[in-house]
Amino acid sequence: MTSDTAPRQAYNPAAASRPGWHDRVHPVVPWLVGLLVLLPVPLLMRNAYHQYVVNVICINIILAVGLNIVKGFSGQVTVGHVAVAAIGAYSSAVFALHLGLPFWLALPGALVVTAIAGAMVGVPAFRLEGAYLALATLGLAESVRIVISGTESLGGAIGLENIPAPNFFGHVLDTHKSYYYVVMPAALFGMYFSFSILRSDIGRAFKSIREDQLAAAASGVNVRKYKLIAFVLSALYAGTAGSLKAHMSPGFLNPNDYTLTEMITLLLMVVFGGIGHIWGGVVGAIVVTIINDLTQDYYQYRMVIFGSIIVLTVMFMPRGIGGIIDDFFIRRRFKAIRESRANAS
Amino acid sequence: MSRFLKQTLRAALPAATLAMGMATAPAMAQDNVIRVGVTLRMVVENGLKYGQMVKDELEAVNAAGGINGKKIEIILLDDECKPDKGIANVNRFIHQHKVHLVLGSTCSSVSLPMVDITAKEEVPQIVPHSTNANVTKKNSAWVFRTAVSERFYASVHAKYLSENVGKKVAYLYTTDSAGIGFARDYMAFMRKTYNIEPLYEAQMQETDLDFRSHLLKIKSLGAEVLAIGGQSDAIARIAQQSFEVGIPSRVRRVAASAASNAPVPELAGDAAKGLTFAAAFVCTDDRPVAQQFVKMVQTKYGVRCPDHDFSQAYETAQLVKLALGKAQLTLTDASLKADRAAIRDAFANIRDYQGLASGPISFCAEPTPQCRDGNRTGILVEYTKGGKDYDMRVLARVSFEADFGLGQ
Numbered sequence: 001m002t003s004d005t006a007p008r009q010a011y012n013p014a015a016a017s018r019p020g021w022h023d024r025v026h027p028v029v030p031w032l033v034g035l036l037v038l039l040p041v042p043l044l045m046r047n048a049y050h051q052y053v054v055n056v057i058c059i060n061i062i063l064a065v066g067l068n069i070v071k072g073f074s075g076q077v078t079v080g081h082v083a084v085a086a087i088g089a090y091s092s093a094v095f096a097l098h099l100g101l102p103f104w105l106a107l108p109g110a111l112v113v114t115a116i117a118g119a120m121v122g123v124p125a126f127r128l129e130g131a132y133l134a135l136a137t138l139g140l141a142e143s144v145r146i147v148i149s150g151t152e153s154l155g156g157a158i159g160l161e162n163i164p165a166p167n168f169f170g171h172v173l174d175t176h177k178s179y180y181y182v183v184m185p186a187a188l189f190g191m192y193f194s195f196s197i198l199r200s201d202i203g204r205a206f207k208s209i210r211e212d213q214l215a216a217a218a219s220g221v222n223v224r225k226y227k228l229i230a231f232v233l234s235a236l237y238a239g240t241a242g243s244l245k246a247h248m249s250p251g252f253l254n255p256n257d258y259t260l261t262e263m264i265t266l267l268l269m270v271v272f273g274g275i276g277h278i279w280g281g282v283v284g285a286i287v288v289t290i291i292n293d294l295t296q297d298y299y300q301y302r303m304v305i306f307g308s309i310i311v312l313t314v315m316f317m318p319r320g321i322g323g324i325i326d327d328f329f330i331r332r333r334f335k336a337i338r339e340s341r342a343n344a345s
Numbered sequence: 346m347s348r349f350l351k352q353t354l355r356a357a358l359p360a361a362t363l364a365m366g367m368a369t370a371p372a373m374a375q376d377n378v379i380r381v382g383v384t385l386r387m388v389v390e391n392g393l394k395y396g397q398m399v400k401d402e403l404e405a406v407n408a409a410g411g412i413n414g415k416k417i418e419i420i421l422l423d424d425e426c427k428p429d430k431g432i433a434n435v436n437r438f439i440h441q442h443k444v445h446l447v448l449g450s451t452c453s454s455v456s457l458p459m460v461d462i463t464a465k466e467e468v469p470q471i472v473p474h475s476t477n478a479n480v481t482k483k484n485s486a487w488v489f490r491t492a493v494s495e496r497f498y499a500s501v502h503a504k505y506l507s508e509n510v511g512k513k514v515a516y517l518y519t520t521d522s523a524g525i526g527f528a529r530d531y532m533a534f535m536r537k538t539y540n541i542e543p544l545y546e547a548q549m550q551e552t553d554l555d556f557r558s559h560l561l562k563i564k565s566l567g568a569e570v571l572a573i574g575g576q577s578d579a580i581a582r583i584a585q586q587s588f589e590v591g592i593p594s595r596v597r598r599v600a601a602s603a604a605s606n607a608p609v610p611e612l613a614g615d616a617a618k619g620l621t622f623a624a625a626f627v628c629t630d631d632r633p634v635a636q637q638f639v640k641m642v643q644t645k646y647g648v649r650c651p652d653h654d655f656s657q658a659y660e661t662a663q664l665v666k667l668a669l670g671k672a673q674l675t676l677t678d679a680s681l682k683a684d685r686a687a688i689r690d691a692f693a694n695i696r697d698y699q700g701l702a703s704g705p706i707s708f709c710a711e712p713t714p715q716c717r718d719g720n721r722t723g724i725l726v727e728y729t730k731g732g733k734d735y736d737m738r739v740l741a742r743v744s745f746e747a748d749f750g751l752g753q
Contacts, residue, residue: 049440052433146550149520158477158522159428159454161461176436250465252458254428296434299387299423 031192038184042177051176055248057289058183059241062190064269064285065278066237069194072276073203074230075210077130079263080121080137083144084235086258088114088242090154093163093253096246098153103166103247110243111236118235122228141263148255155253163251174249183244190237194278197233206230210276265292268306272313273320280322287321377676379417379669382438384431384449384459385473385658387423391607392451394646395658396421399448399473401645402662412669415676420444424455431455432462439466445674445684446471448661451654453477453522463487467682469689473661474654476602477526478714478750486712489692491661491702493625494718495602496750499530501623501723501743502572502599507539510597511569515545517559517583518574518601524551527574527601530750544568551576556583560590568592573600580604580620581612588616597621605652610728610735617731621740623723625702626656629737638701650735656701660720663700668692695719704744715747 045051067081092110095101101109124136149157165174166182173179197203205226208216217223246253265288273284291309295302313320381403387396400419407416420442424431431450438444439462447463447470450456456475463470464485472480472488476495481488506514514535518524528546535541544566547559560583563571571592573583580600587598597619603609604622613620628639628650638659642651672691674684693716697705704722709715722744730736 047440049436052436052440056433146520149550150548156522157454157520157525158479159457161457161479250432250458250461252428252432252461254454256427256454257429293433296422296430296437300393302423 027196028192031188035185035188038188039181041184042180045177048176051180053289053293055176055179055183057286058180058187059244059248060266060269060285060289061187061282062183062237062241062244063266064273064281065187065190065194066234066241067266067270068276068278068281069197069206069237070230070234071270072281073198073210074206074227076125076227076230077134078121078125078137078231078234079134079260079267080141080144081234081238082258082263082266083137083141084114084117084121084238085242085245086144086148086255087117088235088239089246089253089258090148090160090242091239092243093160093246093251094154096164097160097162103164103243106247107240107243111239114235114239114242115232118232118238119228121235122231125227125231126224138260141258141260145255145258148258157255159252159254161252163246163253165247165249165251176249179248183248186240186244190240191278191282198278202226202229264310265306268310268313271320272309272317274322274325275320277320277322277326279325280320283321283325375418376678377415379412379415379446379674379676380442380444381417381419381446381448381665382435382442382444383419383421384424384434384438384447384455385421386426386451386455388425391648391652391655392423394648395451395654396423398642398646398655399658399662402659403665406666412666413674415674417669424450424452426452426455428455428458432458435459435462439463439468443678443681444468445676445681446665446669446688448473448665450475453480453526456480457483460485460488468685469692471661471665471692473657477522481714481717482751484712485717487689488712489664489708489717489719491657491664491706491720493623493702493720493723494714494750495526495530496714497718497721497723497743497745498602498623499527500534500745500750501725501741502621503531503534503538504743505725505741506570506597506599506621507535512539512541513544513567513569514541514572515563515566515568515570516543516572516574517545517547517549517556517563518572519549519551519553519576519579521551521576523576523601523603524574524579528572531572549575549579551579553579554582556586557590560587560592563587564590564592568596570597570599573598573604575601575603577603577606577608578612581609581617584609584613584620585616594619602653605726606654607648607650607652607735610731610737611733614731617728617735620728622726624653624726625720625723626651626653627724627726627737627739628652629739630701630703634699635701660700660702660706664692664695664698664706667695667698703742714751718747721745721747721749 042051070076070078088110091113092106095106095109125133128136148154165172173182205221208221209223209226213223269284269288270281274280295305383399385396387393400421403417403419406412422434424434435447438447447468451474453475456472460480460483464487470488472490474492476492478494478496481490516528518528532543545563573580584598599621605624610617642648642655668688668691672687674687693708693710696707699705702720703724706719708719724742725740726737727740728737
């Protein structure tokens with residue numbers, strides 16, 4: 001049979017699985033294209049406040065994607081993510097203020113500290129699950145905030161001031177526009193790294209633990225090891241977000257910004273976006289940050305609006321936006337398969 | 346759709362969502378309108394009323410034809426005493442609403458980063474409530490403060506009590522900025538003036554409920570003064586528990602400025618009797634201007650005895666009207682920078698403003714605490730009765746030199 005006589009729409013599984021030119025492209029290339037697409041965003045902003053909101057969104061994306069690793073991928077209930085972000089923020093600030101390190105060294109330093117903190121948070125997860133793990137991490141989160149509040153060298157309850165903005169070859173990135181070029185690539189890299197984790201052996205181990213710990217252990221997955229890895233990886237994200245927030249103009253940190261309210265807002269991003277869905281978490285971070293901003297004018301009703309969103313999401317959209325996106329693509333895929341089979345027959 | 350294209354589109358999704366969000370932003374700022382951004386802590390009792398009163402006071406001039414014929418637009422936001430919210434609010438005021446003046450905030454931890462932003466963006470800011478000394482020590486040319494700075498407050502207590510009550514002071518305070526600042530300044534004064542160390546010192550959490558173990562220790566040490574730092578509920582609890590553990594009433598209870606807030610005598614009940622605090626205003630002030638204000642708050646906002654946060658919010662609104670009236674404003678997009686500078690200069694020219702404050706309020710042009718801490722008179726107030734129908738009296742009225750407390 002020649003190609004001229006062959007049915008044009010025939011479903012051919014062999015051909016479908018044959019690698020196309022796009023499959024030969026390195027996985028990082030789409031992300032570089034994404035980076036190029038997002039580069040001119042500051043030019044689209046009406047004013048510097050919008051740019052500020054975009055920067056906050058980028059930081060929240062890093063936080064949400066990081067929380068998704070431990071909560072979405074590996075199914076561990078934690079409410080200590082904000083505390084780990086606080087540890088990252090204060091570590092980075094202390095490295096910059098007390099040791100005089102530039103941001104580019106303070107950030108990796110903060111990541112080391114948060115990785116250790118993440119491991120410490122992860123240890124209770126060896127024996128605890130569900131509500132008990134949530135309580136343990138909640139206790140840790142409150143402890144961190146209280147310790148910061150009472151530590152004079154960390155600025156105590158008043159706060160830590162004058163944290164320097166990053167300096168890039170003599171150019172101080174202390175405007176919202178210039179800082180975008182620090183937080184946006186960081187957010188994109190965080191997403192890319194998260195996808196890489198999800199598609200790796202580690203990601204599969206996380207998911208097996210999430211689905212059934214006993215079955216995972218019976219299949220040879222070292223549950224303790226992978227739980228610890230999940231917490232450490234998640235902490236690295238929180239540390240990055242914390243450090244980026246600390247060095248963002250005006251360079252001010254206060255323990256009041258790391259309370260249970262912030263943790264609930266972060267959980268809302270992940271739940272609204274869809275637990276376990278990286279893109280869902282990203283969209284959740286964007287939507288919740290924008291809702292948070294738009295409802296500032298209605299401060300009397302803001303918490304009611306937020307509470308309602310959580311309740312309605314859990315009731316009517318339990319898998320969040322990510323679930324809807326998944327369903328959409330699955331339906332499209334099945335439709336395409338059905339159509340091609342129909343054409344073939 | 347190819348995987349490559351799909352992934353690329355997905356990467357662009359955040360940008361698209363952002364653009365949609367940003368499209369909902371308010372329209373451009375109007376010409377010939379004076380825009381004032383107000384950010385306060387409004388999630389506490391009376392917080393909404395402070396904010397509403399400031400808004401009402403400033404908008405009232407519109408009904409009377411505006412200031413020099415120009416209307417005022419108020420953008421009122423709640424910062425929840427969270428620096429992140431305060432930073433977002435002030436950025437929004439400056440960049441989105443293009444305000445001519447920022448008014449805020451209540452908590453020092455919020456006002457401090459706001460000062461950095463207004464200084465950088467060159468927008469005048471008037472601080473109604475925050476007492477932390479660093480608010481004006483940043484030497485911003487754009488900041489003015491109506492509240493009495495803690496560098497004065499601390500010494501109102503310390504000076505009067507060390508001379509009239511005793512020097513054996515026990516300190517019990519919570520880890521909020523007001524509580525820490527109060528205790529730290531009191532201790533610093535005692536060390537510097539008398540070389541006396543604290544008889545006892547303990548720092549508690551804001552959420553702590555039981556202070557009895559510390560109070561029993563303080564009782565056994567024979568303190569002459571019990572210094573209580575913290576917010577309203579902590580002050581009320583400590584005052585109440587101090588009597589429960591048997592600390593005699595001759596031991597003078599002195600508390601941070603939050604003791605002036607109505608919930609303290611109401612929560613503490615009889616234990617409030619004898620509790621002393623420094624303030625900028627007391628509702629029993631019998632001057633006609635003060636009584637007129639008290640009556641207005643009672644009628645309009647349903648508060649029987651407005652505390653000094655009320656009076657300072659009101660005072661700030663009056664100062665704003667005064668400064669806006671004196672400033673030569675063009676009020677176009679192009680003149681925004683010049684208008685902001687004109688408002689700053691008008692504030693700097695306010696001298697001996699006699700309002701509700703216990704002393705006159707004066708500012709000047711130098712960007713120093715001496716010039717920008719306009720209210721330098723504190724009063725020492727004592728509760729003479731607790732409970733819902735609480736009462737109080739003025740123990741002393743103390744004015745300070747402009748550079749007092751800066752050498753510490």
